[in-house]
Amino acid sequence: MSTARVEYLGGLRTKCTHLKSGTEILTDAPVDNHGKGEAFSPTDLVATAYASCMLSIIGIYCNEHGLNYTHGEAEVTKIMGTAPRRITEIIIEMDLSGNGWTSEEQEKVSRAAKACPVAKSVHEEITIVFDITF
Structure with missing residues (x-):
């Protein structure tokens, strides 16, 4: 069984969903790597x-x-x-x-x-x- 699903949201951001619990984490590319740095990289x-x-x-x-x-x-x-x-x-x-x-x-x-x-x-x-x- 898979652990997580990761969806690219655009703008160098992803949404990571823990499949068992439904908990979500957003990631964002860091500022020093073309991102906004608005979430965990x-x-x-x-x-x-x-x-x-x-x-x-x-x-x-x-x-x-x-x-x-x-x-x-x-x-x-x-x-x-x-x-x-x-x-x-x-x-x-x-x-x-x-x-x-x-x-x-x-x-x-x-x-x-x-x-x-x-x-x-x-x-x-x-x-x-x-x-x-x-």
Whole structure:
């Protein structure tokens, strides 16, 4: 079964529909690549998915190990390169403060996050800078 349907809307914009839920995301080409930059670009979604996946995997880990997980957020910076145009670096600054984890639990949570499926799927030439505040 297909996961999503992507429709080109013109003007370098697409509508992505998650088929199971009907949730829609618009994408727009970035200003530095002939677009309006009025929505996530496809490469923005890749970088954002990395952090989203990490936060979700932390949730799974905490559920499986009986750990409190009431706060988690991340700031994501995507850096593009040229020749070829591609993502060259993703910077994730994650704030997991206030969960009350011990140092040992923090280390295990960090390892779980770094092993998320998106982390295992991005090209190995992309530099990942990951900083966690506990």
